[in-house]
Amino acid sequence: MSSNAEEFQTALKTALPILQGMKKNLRRAPKATQASLQRLQAILPASFESTGKVAPAALKSVAVAPLVLTSEDDGRLAKLEILNRKILDCTHCAHLVSSRTQVVFGVGNPFAELLFVGEAPGEEEDLQGEPFIGKAGQLLTKIISAMEYTREEIFIANVLKCRPDMPVGESGNRKPKPAEMATCLPWLKQQIELIKPKVIVALGLTAVEGLLGEPQTMRDVRGKWLDYNGVPLMPTYHPAYLLRNQTLAEKRKVWEDMLLVLEKLGRPISGKQRSYFLEKV
Ligand code: SF4
Structure with a gap:
Protein backbone atom coordinates (compact mmCIF):
# COMPACT_ATOMS: atom_id res chain seq x y z
CA MET A 1 0.00 0.00 0.00
CA ASP A 73 -11.43 23.88 15.26
CA ASP A 74 -8.43 24.76 17.39
CA GLY A 75 -5.87 22.67 15.54
CA ARG A 76 -5.72 20.09 18.27
CA LEU A 77 -5.92 17.04 15.98
CA ALA A 78 -2.79 18.15 14.17
CA LYS A 79 -1.05 19.07 17.44
CA LEU A 80 -1.99 15.72 18.97
CA GLU A 81 -0.69 13.91 15.92
CA ILE A 82 2.65 15.73 16.25
CA LEU A 83 2.74 14.97 20.00
CA ASN A 84 1.81 11.35 19.30
CA ARG A 85 4.78 10.96 16.96
CA LYS A 86 7.15 12.53 19.50
CA ILE A 87 5.96 10.18 22.24
CA LEU A 88 6.19 7.15 19.96
CA ASP A 89 9.83 8.04 19.29
CA CYS A 90 10.67 8.79 22.95
CA THR A 91 13.84 7.20 24.29
CA HIS A 92 14.16 9.00 27.64
CA CYS A 93 14.16 5.74 29.64
CA ALA A 94 16.78 3.48 28.10
CA HIS A 95 15.78 0.47 30.23
CA LEU A 96 12.14 0.70 29.10
CA VAL A 97 13.02 1.38 25.48
CA SER A 98 14.94 -1.89 25.34
CA SER A 99 12.13 -3.93 26.88
CA ARG A 100 8.99 -2.35 25.40
CA THR A 101 7.17 -3.67 22.35
CA GLN A 102 5.79 -0.22 21.64
CA VAL A 103 4.86 3.05 23.29
CA VAL A 104 1.23 3.20 24.43
CA PHE A 105 0.20 6.77 23.65
CA GLY A 106 -3.44 6.59 24.73
CA VAL A 107 -6.75 6.21 22.96
CA GLY A 108 -10.06 7.99 22.57
CA ASN A 109 -11.66 11.26 21.62
CA PRO A 110 -9.26 14.23 21.32
CA PHE A 111 -12.22 16.43 22.35
CA ALA A 112 -13.14 14.29 25.37
CA GLU A 113 -14.63 15.99 28.40
CA LEU A 114 -13.58 13.02 30.52
CA LEU A 115 -10.07 11.57 30.79
CA PHE A 116 -9.23 8.35 32.61
CA VAL A 117 -5.60 8.02 33.69
CA GLY A 118 -3.98 4.75 34.74
CA GLU A 119 -0.45 4.00 35.89
CA ALA A 120 1.26 2.15 33.00
CA PRO A 121 0.71 -0.37 30.21
CA GLY A 122 0.70 -4.03 31.22
CA GLU A 123 1.83 -6.97 29.13
CA GLU A 124 -1.29 -7.06 26.96
CA GLU A 125 -1.34 -3.30 26.45
CA ASP A 126 2.34 -3.34 25.50
CA LEU A 127 1.62 -5.96 22.85
CA GLN A 128 -1.46 -4.28 21.43
CA GLY A 129 -0.51 -0.62 21.86
CA GLU A 130 -3.74 0.37 23.63
CA PRO A 131 -4.31 1.11 27.34
CA PHE A 132 -6.77 -0.87 29.46
CA ILE A 133 -7.59 -3.81 27.21
CA GLY A 134 -6.99 -6.72 29.61
CA LYS A 135 -9.47 -7.88 32.27
CA ALA A 136 -9.14 -4.63 34.20
CA GLY A 137 -9.69 -2.76 30.94
CA GLN A 138 -12.84 -4.74 30.25
CA LEU A 139 -14.15 -3.77 33.67
CA LEU A 140 -13.26 -0.13 32.97
CA THR A 141 -15.26 -0.36 29.74
CA LYS A 142 -18.26 -1.59 31.79
CA ILE A 143 -17.87 1.36 34.17
CA ILE A 144 -17.67 3.77 31.22
CA SER A 145 -20.76 2.16 29.72
CA ALA A 146 -22.67 2.40 33.03
CA MET A 147 -21.82 6.11 32.96
CA GLU A 148 -23.51 6.19 29.53
CA TYR A 149 -20.33 6.92 27.64
CA THR A 150 -18.45 4.83 25.11
CA ARG A 151 -14.69 4.38 25.02
CA GLU A 152 -14.71 6.41 21.80
CA GLU A 153 -16.26 9.41 23.56
CA ILE A 154 -13.72 9.68 26.35
CA PHE A 155 -9.91 9.47 26.43
CA ILE A 156 -7.81 6.87 28.25
CA ALA A 157 -4.09 7.27 28.93
CA ASN A 158 -1.43 6.24 31.42
CA VAL A 159 1.08 8.26 33.39
CA LEU A 160 3.84 5.99 32.05
CA LYS A 161 3.70 5.36 28.33
CA CYS A 162 5.99 2.31 28.24
CA ARG A 163 5.50 -0.98 30.06
CA PRO A 164 7.67 -1.20 33.21
CA ASP A 165 10.36 -3.80 32.54
CA MET A 166 10.42 -7.06 34.47
CA PRO A 167 13.43 -8.97 35.79
CA VAL A 168 14.70 -11.57 33.32
CA GLY A 169 12.65 -14.75 33.58
CA GLU A 170 9.76 -13.11 35.43
CA SER A 171 6.33 -12.54 33.92
CA GLY A 172 3.51 -10.26 35.01
CA ASN A 173 3.59 -6.54 35.56
CA ARG A 174 5.22 -4.23 38.08
CA LYS A 175 4.26 -0.78 39.30
CA PRO A 176 6.08 2.12 37.71
CA LYS A 177 8.66 3.81 39.93
CA PRO A 178 8.17 7.46 40.95
CA ALA A 179 11.26 8.48 38.95
CA GLU A 180 9.94 6.72 35.84
CA MET A 181 6.58 8.47 36.17
CA ALA A 182 8.23 11.83 36.76
CA THR A 183 10.26 11.37 33.57
CA CYS A 184 7.17 10.53 31.52
CA LEU A 185 4.65 12.91 33.10
CA PRO A 186 5.43 15.84 30.76
CA TRP A 187 3.95 13.80 27.88
CA LEU A 188 0.67 13.29 29.75
CA LYS A 189 0.70 16.95 30.78
CA GLN A 190 0.90 17.95 27.11
CA GLN A 191 -1.90 15.53 26.22
CA ILE A 192 -4.10 17.05 28.91
CA GLU A 193 -3.30 20.58 27.73
CA LEU A 194 -4.39 19.66 24.20
CA ILE A 195 -7.43 17.52 25.01
CA LYS A 196 -8.65 19.97 27.68
CA PRO A 197 -10.83 17.49 29.64
CA LYS A 198 -13.32 18.93 32.11
CA VAL A 199 -12.62 16.11 34.55
CA ILE A 200 -9.76 13.64 35.08
CA VAL A 201 -10.31 10.33 36.86
CA ALA A 202 -7.14 8.79 38.30
CA LEU A 203 -7.42 5.01 38.47
CA GLY A 204 -5.50 3.75 41.47
CA LEU A 205 -3.10 5.28 43.94
CA THR A 206 -0.06 4.98 41.67
CA ALA A 207 -1.78 7.08 39.01
CA VAL A 208 -2.71 9.69 41.64
CA GLU A 209 0.88 9.80 42.90
CA GLY A 210 2.22 9.94 39.35
CA LEU A 211 0.00 12.91 38.52
CA LEU A 212 0.58 14.81 41.76
CA GLY A 213 4.23 13.85 42.17
CA GLU A 214 4.02 13.00 45.85
CA PRO A 215 2.96 10.08 48.07
CA GLN A 216 -0.74 9.81 48.96
CA THR A 217 -2.98 7.34 50.74
CA MET A 218 -6.13 6.03 49.13
CA ARG A 219 -8.03 6.55 52.35
CA ASP A 220 -7.23 10.27 52.19
CA VAL A 221 -7.88 10.92 48.52
CA ARG A 222 -10.46 8.47 47.15
CA GLY A 223 -13.77 10.09 46.33
CA LYS A 224 -12.50 13.61 47.02
CA TRP A 225 -11.97 16.30 44.43
CA LEU A 226 -8.33 17.19 43.90
CA ASP A 227 -6.81 19.48 41.31
CA TYR A 228 -4.42 18.80 38.45
CA ASN A 229 -3.25 22.08 36.90
CA GLY A 230 -6.75 23.54 37.18
CA VAL A 231 -8.61 20.39 36.07
CA PRO A 232 -10.81 18.65 38.70
CA LEU A 233 -9.21 15.31 39.53
CA MET A 234 -11.16 12.41 41.04
CA PRO A 235 -9.08 9.58 42.50
CA THR A 236 -10.76 6.18 42.62
CA TYR A 237 -9.76 2.55 42.83
CA HIS A 238 -8.06 0.86 39.89
CA PRO A 239 -10.38 -1.65 38.16
CA ALA A 240 -7.81 -4.36 38.98
CA TYR A 241 -8.53 -3.69 42.67
CA LEU A 242 -12.23 -4.35 42.05
CA LEU A 243 -11.36 -7.61 40.32
CA ARG A 244 -9.56 -8.69 43.50
CA ASN A 245 -12.25 -7.31 45.84
CA GLN A 246 -15.57 -8.10 44.25
CA THR A 247 -17.87 -6.99 47.05
CA LEU A 248 -20.83 -4.74 46.42
CA ALA A 249 -19.46 -2.31 49.00
CA GLU A 250 -16.19 -1.78 47.08
CA LYS A 251 -18.00 -1.57 43.74
CA ARG A 252 -20.36 1.00 45.26
CA LYS A 253 -17.43 3.16 46.38
CA VAL A 254 -16.11 3.40 42.83
CA TRP A 255 -19.60 3.99 41.50
CA GLU A 256 -20.19 6.82 43.98
CA ASP A 257 -16.98 8.40 42.70
CA MET A 258 -18.31 8.10 39.15
CA LEU A 259 -21.63 9.68 40.21
CA LEU A 260 -19.64 12.66 41.49
CA VAL A 261 -17.88 12.80 38.14
CA LEU A 262 -21.18 12.72 36.24
CA GLU A 263 -22.55 15.49 38.46
CA LYS A 264 -19.42 17.59 37.89
CA LEU A 265 -19.87 17.12 34.13
CA GLY A 266 -23.55 18.06 34.31
CA ARG A 267 -24.63 14.71 32.88
CA PRO A 268 -28.17 13.46 33.61
CA ILE A 269 -28.22 10.66 36.18
CA SER A 270 -31.13 8.20 36.23
CA GLY A 271 -32.63 6.68 39.36
CA LYS A 272 -31.33 3.33 38.18
CA GLN A 273 -27.80 4.72 37.95
CA ARG A 274 -28.05 6.23 41.43
CA SER A 275 -29.00 2.87 42.91
CA TYR A 276 -26.30 0.66 41.33
CA PHE A 277 -24.71 -1.71 43.91
CA LEU A 278 -26.97 -0.51 46.72
CA GLU A 279 -29.08 -3.66 47.04
CA LYS A 280 -27.12 -5.48 49.70
CA VAL A 281 -24.83 -2.75 51.03
S1 SF4 B 1 8.23 5.75 29.70
FE1 SF4 B 1 7.74 7.76 28.83
S2 SF4 B 1 9.59 8.99 29.10
FE2 SF4 B 1 10.18 6.81 29.34
S3 SF4 B 1 10.80 6.15 27.26
FE3 SF4 B 1 8.61 5.65 27.49
S4 SF4 B 1 7.54 7.42 26.63
FE4 SF4 B 1 9.66 8.08 27.03
Whole structure:
Protein backbone atom coordinates (compact mmCIF):
# COMPACT_ATOMS: atom_id res chain seq x y z
CA MET A 1 0.00 0.00 0.00
CA SER A 2 1.32 3.49 -0.80
CA SER A 3 2.22 5.82 2.04
CA ASN A 4 -0.65 8.12 0.98
CA ALA A 5 -3.05 5.21 1.32
CA GLU A 6 -1.64 4.30 4.74
CA GLU A 7 -1.96 7.90 5.91
CA PHE A 8 -5.52 8.03 4.60
CA GLN A 9 -6.47 4.86 6.45
CA THR A 10 -4.84 6.21 9.61
CA ALA A 11 -6.82 9.44 9.24
CA LEU A 12 -10.05 7.48 8.76
CA LYS A 13 -9.32 5.30 11.79
CA THR A 14 -8.80 8.46 13.84
CA ALA A 15 -11.73 10.44 12.48
CA LEU A 16 -14.53 7.85 12.34
CA PRO A 17 -14.66 6.94 16.06
CA ILE A 18 -14.55 10.64 16.91
CA LEU A 19 -17.43 11.42 14.56
CA GLN A 20 -19.42 8.41 15.78
CA GLY A 21 -18.89 9.48 19.38
CA MET A 22 -19.90 13.05 18.61
CA LYS A 23 -22.99 11.84 16.71
CA LYS A 24 -24.10 9.80 19.73
CA ASN A 25 -23.60 12.76 22.03
CA LEU A 26 -26.24 15.04 20.52
CA ARG A 27 -25.07 18.01 22.54
CA ARG A 28 -21.98 18.16 20.33
CA ALA A 29 -23.06 17.27 16.82
CA PRO A 30 -20.09 17.20 14.42
CA LYS A 31 -19.77 20.03 11.91
CA ALA A 32 -17.23 20.58 9.18
CA THR A 33 -16.30 23.54 7.05
CA GLN A 34 -17.61 23.51 3.51
CA ALA A 35 -14.03 23.41 2.28
CA SER A 36 -13.28 20.35 4.42
CA LEU A 37 -16.39 18.55 3.16
CA GLN A 38 -15.39 19.31 -0.41
CA ARG A 39 -11.87 18.02 0.24
CA LEU A 40 -13.27 14.86 1.83
CA GLN A 41 -15.65 14.31 -1.08
CA ALA A 42 -12.81 14.80 -3.52
CA ILE A 43 -10.51 12.26 -1.89
CA LEU A 44 -13.08 9.57 -1.00
CA PRO A 45 -13.25 6.83 -3.62
CA ALA A 46 -16.74 6.24 -5.07
CA SER A 47 -16.82 2.79 -3.40
CA PHE A 48 -16.94 4.46 0.04
CA GLU A 49 -20.38 6.00 -0.51
CA SER A 50 -22.04 2.68 -1.37
CA THR A 51 -20.18 0.33 0.99
CA GLY A 52 -18.73 2.52 3.74
CA LYS A 53 -15.39 0.81 3.05
CA VAL A 54 -12.39 1.83 1.02
CA ALA A 55 -10.81 -0.77 -1.23
CA PRO A 56 -6.98 -0.73 -0.98
CA ALA A 57 -6.72 -0.42 -4.77
CA ALA A 58 -8.80 2.72 -4.71
CA LEU A 59 -6.47 4.30 -2.18
CA LYS A 60 -3.42 4.27 -4.42
CA SER A 61 -4.18 7.65 -5.93
CA VAL A 62 -5.68 9.24 -2.84
CA ALA A 63 -4.18 12.57 -1.82
CA VAL A 64 -4.40 13.21 1.92
CA ALA A 65 -6.07 16.44 3.00
CA PRO A 66 -6.49 17.49 6.63
CA LEU A 67 -10.06 17.54 7.95
CA VAL A 68 -11.19 20.45 10.05
CA LEU A 69 -14.09 20.14 12.50
CA THR A 70 -15.39 23.67 12.88
CA SER A 71 -17.13 23.12 16.22
CA GLU A 72 -13.77 22.42 17.86
CA ASP A 73 -11.43 23.88 15.26
CA ASP A 74 -8.43 24.76 17.39
CA GLY A 75 -5.87 22.67 15.54
CA ARG A 76 -5.72 20.09 18.27
CA LEU A 77 -5.92 17.04 15.98
CA ALA A 78 -2.79 18.15 14.17
CA LYS A 79 -1.05 19.07 17.44
CA LEU A 80 -1.99 15.72 18.97
CA GLU A 81 -0.69 13.91 15.92
CA ILE A 82 2.65 15.73 16.25
CA LEU A 83 2.74 14.97 20.00
CA ASN A 84 1.81 11.35 19.30
CA ARG A 85 4.78 10.96 16.96
CA LYS A 86 7.15 12.53 19.50
CA ILE A 87 5.96 10.18 22.24
CA LEU A 88 6.19 7.15 19.96
CA ASP A 89 9.83 8.04 19.29
CA CYS A 90 10.67 8.79 22.95
CA THR A 91 13.84 7.20 24.29
CA HIS A 92 14.16 9.00 27.64
CA CYS A 93 14.16 5.74 29.64
CA ALA A 94 16.78 3.48 28.10
CA HIS A 95 15.78 0.47 30.23
CA LEU A 96 12.14 0.70 29.10
CA VAL A 97 13.02 1.38 25.48
CA SER A 98 14.94 -1.89 25.34
CA SER A 99 12.13 -3.93 26.88
CA ARG A 100 8.99 -2.35 25.40
CA THR A 101 7.17 -3.67 22.35
CA GLN A 102 5.79 -0.22 21.64
CA VAL A 103 4.86 3.05 23.29
CA VAL A 104 1.23 3.20 24.43
CA PHE A 105 0.20 6.77 23.65
CA GLY A 106 -3.44 6.59 24.73
CA VAL A 107 -6.75 6.21 22.96
CA GLY A 108 -10.06 7.99 22.57
CA ASN A 109 -11.66 11.26 21.62
CA PRO A 110 -9.26 14.23 21.32
CA PHE A 111 -12.22 16.43 22.35
CA ALA A 112 -13.14 14.29 25.37
CA GLU A 113 -14.63 15.99 28.40
CA LEU A 114 -13.58 13.02 30.52
CA LEU A 115 -10.07 11.57 30.79
CA PHE A 116 -9.23 8.35 32.61
CA VAL A 117 -5.60 8.02 33.69
CA GLY A 118 -3.98 4.75 34.74
CA GLU A 119 -0.45 4.00 35.89
CA ALA A 120 1.26 2.15 33.00
CA PRO A 121 0.71 -0.37 30.21
CA GLY A 122 0.70 -4.03 31.22
CA GLU A 123 1.83 -6.97 29.13
CA GLU A 124 -1.29 -7.06 26.96
CA GLU A 125 -1.34 -3.30 26.45
CA ASP A 126 2.34 -3.34 25.50
CA LEU A 127 1.62 -5.96 22.85
CA GLN A 128 -1.46 -4.28 21.43
CA GLY A 129 -0.51 -0.62 21.86
CA GLU A 130 -3.74 0.37 23.63
CA PRO A 131 -4.31 1.11 27.34
CA PHE A 132 -6.77 -0.87 29.46
CA ILE A 133 -7.59 -3.81 27.21
CA GLY A 134 -6.99 -6.72 29.61
CA LYS A 135 -9.47 -7.88 32.27
CA ALA A 136 -9.14 -4.63 34.20
CA GLY A 137 -9.69 -2.76 30.94
CA GLN A 138 -12.84 -4.74 30.25
CA LEU A 139 -14.15 -3.77 33.67
CA LEU A 140 -13.26 -0.13 32.97
CA THR A 141 -15.26 -0.36 29.74
CA LYS A 142 -18.26 -1.59 31.79
CA ILE A 143 -17.87 1.36 34.17
CA ILE A 144 -17.67 3.77 31.22
CA SER A 145 -20.76 2.16 29.72
CA ALA A 146 -22.67 2.40 33.03
CA MET A 147 -21.82 6.11 32.96
CA GLU A 148 -23.51 6.19 29.53
CA TYR A 149 -20.33 6.92 27.64
CA THR A 150 -18.45 4.83 25.11
CA ARG A 151 -14.69 4.38 25.02
CA GLU A 152 -14.71 6.41 21.80
CA GLU A 153 -16.26 9.41 23.56
CA ILE A 154 -13.72 9.68 26.35
CA PHE A 155 -9.91 9.47 26.43
CA ILE A 156 -7.81 6.87 28.25
CA ALA A 157 -4.09 7.27 28.93
CA ASN A 158 -1.43 6.24 31.42
CA VAL A 159 1.08 8.26 33.39
CA LEU A 160 3.84 5.99 32.05
CA LYS A 161 3.70 5.36 28.33
CA CYS A 162 5.99 2.31 28.24
CA ARG A 163 5.50 -0.98 30.06
CA PRO A 164 7.67 -1.20 33.21
CA ASP A 165 10.36 -3.80 32.54
CA MET A 166 10.42 -7.06 34.47
CA PRO A 167 13.43 -8.97 35.79
CA VAL A 168 14.70 -11.57 33.32
CA GLY A 169 12.65 -14.75 33.58
CA GLU A 170 9.76 -13.11 35.43
CA SER A 171 6.33 -12.54 33.92
CA GLY A 172 3.51 -10.26 35.01
CA ASN A 173 3.59 -6.54 35.56
CA ARG A 174 5.22 -4.23 38.08
CA LYS A 175 4.26 -0.78 39.30
CA PRO A 176 6.08 2.12 37.71
CA LYS A 177 8.66 3.81 39.93
CA PRO A 178 8.17 7.46 40.95
CA ALA A 179 11.26 8.48 38.95
CA GLU A 180 9.94 6.72 35.84
CA MET A 181 6.58 8.47 36.17
CA ALA A 182 8.23 11.83 36.76
CA THR A 183 10.26 11.37 33.57
CA CYS A 184 7.17 10.53 31.52
CA LEU A 185 4.65 12.91 33.10
CA PRO A 186 5.43 15.84 30.76
CA TRP A 187 3.95 13.80 27.88
CA LEU A 188 0.67 13.29 29.75
CA LYS A 189 0.70 16.95 30.78
CA GLN A 190 0.90 17.95 27.11
CA GLN A 191 -1.90 15.53 26.22
CA ILE A 192 -4.10 17.05 28.91
CA GLU A 193 -3.30 20.58 27.73
CA LEU A 194 -4.39 19.66 24.20
CA ILE A 195 -7.43 17.52 25.01
CA LYS A 196 -8.65 19.97 27.68
CA PRO A 197 -10.83 17.49 29.64
CA LYS A 198 -13.32 18.93 32.11
CA VAL A 199 -12.62 16.11 34.55
CA ILE A 200 -9.76 13.64 35.08
CA VAL A 201 -10.31 10.33 36.86
CA ALA A 202 -7.14 8.79 38.30
CA LEU A 203 -7.42 5.01 38.47
CA GLY A 204 -5.50 3.75 41.47
CA LEU A 205 -3.10 5.28 43.94
CA THR A 206 -0.06 4.98 41.67
CA ALA A 207 -1.78 7.08 39.01
CA VAL A 208 -2.71 9.69 41.64
CA GLU A 209 0.88 9.80 42.90
CA GLY A 210 2.22 9.94 39.35
CA LEU A 211 0.00 12.91 38.52
CA LEU A 212 0.58 14.81 41.76
CA GLY A 213 4.23 13.85 42.17
CA GLU A 214 4.02 13.00 45.85
CA PRO A 215 2.96 10.08 48.07
CA GLN A 216 -0.74 9.81 48.96
CA THR A 217 -2.98 7.34 50.74
CA MET A 218 -6.13 6.03 49.13
CA ARG A 219 -8.03 6.55 52.35
CA ASP A 220 -7.23 10.27 52.19
CA VAL A 221 -7.88 10.92 48.52
CA ARG A 222 -10.46 8.47 47.15
CA GLY A 223 -13.77 10.09 46.33
CA LYS A 224 -12.50 13.61 47.02
CA TRP A 225 -11.97 16.30 44.43
CA LEU A 226 -8.33 17.19 43.90
CA ASP A 227 -6.81 19.48 41.31
CA TYR A 228 -4.42 18.80 38.45
CA ASN A 229 -3.25 22.08 36.90
CA GLY A 230 -6.75 23.54 37.18
CA VAL A 231 -8.61 20.39 36.07
CA PRO A 232 -10.81 18.65 38.70
CA LEU A 233 -9.21 15.31 39.53
CA MET A 234 -11.16 12.41 41.04
CA PRO A 235 -9.08 9.58 42.50
CA THR A 236 -10.76 6.18 42.62
CA TYR A 237 -9.76 2.55 42.83
CA HIS A 238 -8.06 0.86 39.89
CA PRO A 239 -10.38 -1.65 38.16
CA ALA A 240 -7.81 -4.36 38.98
CA TYR A 241 -8.53 -3.69 42.67
CA LEU A 242 -12.23 -4.35 42.05
CA LEU A 243 -11.36 -7.61 40.32
CA ARG A 244 -9.56 -8.69 43.50
CA ASN A 245 -12.25 -7.31 45.84
CA GLN A 246 -15.57 -8.10 44.25
CA THR A 247 -17.87 -6.99 47.05
CA LEU A 248 -20.83 -4.74 46.42
CA ALA A 249 -19.46 -2.31 49.00
CA GLU A 250 -16.19 -1.78 47.08
CA LYS A 251 -18.00 -1.57 43.74
CA ARG A 252 -20.36 1.00 45.26
CA LYS A 253 -17.43 3.16 46.38
CA VAL A 254 -16.11 3.40 42.83
CA TRP A 255 -19.60 3.99 41.50
CA GLU A 256 -20.19 6.82 43.98
CA ASP A 257 -16.98 8.40 42.70
CA MET A 258 -18.31 8.10 39.15
CA LEU A 259 -21.63 9.68 40.21
CA LEU A 260 -19.64 12.66 41.49
CA VAL A 261 -17.88 12.80 38.14
CA LEU A 262 -21.18 12.72 36.24
CA GLU A 263 -22.55 15.49 38.46
CA LYS A 264 -19.42 17.59 37.89
CA LEU A 265 -19.87 17.12 34.13
CA GLY A 266 -23.55 18.06 34.31
CA ARG A 267 -24.63 14.71 32.88
CA PRO A 268 -28.17 13.46 33.61
CA ILE A 269 -28.22 10.66 36.18
CA SER A 270 -31.13 8.20 36.23
CA GLY A 271 -32.63 6.68 39.36
CA LYS A 272 -31.33 3.33 38.18
CA GLN A 273 -27.80 4.72 37.95
CA ARG A 274 -28.05 6.23 41.43
CA SER A 275 -29.00 2.87 42.91
CA TYR A 276 -26.30 0.66 41.33
CA PHE A 277 -24.71 -1.71 43.91
CA LEU A 278 -26.97 -0.51 46.72
CA GLU A 279 -29.08 -3.66 47.04
CA LYS A 280 -27.12 -5.48 49.70
CA VAL A 281 -24.83 -2.75 51.03
S1 SF4 B 1 8.23 5.75 29.70
FE1 SF4 B 1 7.74 7.76 28.83
S2 SF4 B 1 9.59 8.99 29.10
FE2 SF4 B 1 10.18 6.81 29.34
S3 SF4 B 1 10.80 6.15 27.26
FE3 SF4 B 1 8.61 5.65 27.49
S4 SF4 B 1 7.54 7.42 26.63
FE4 SF4 B 1 9.66 8.08 27.03
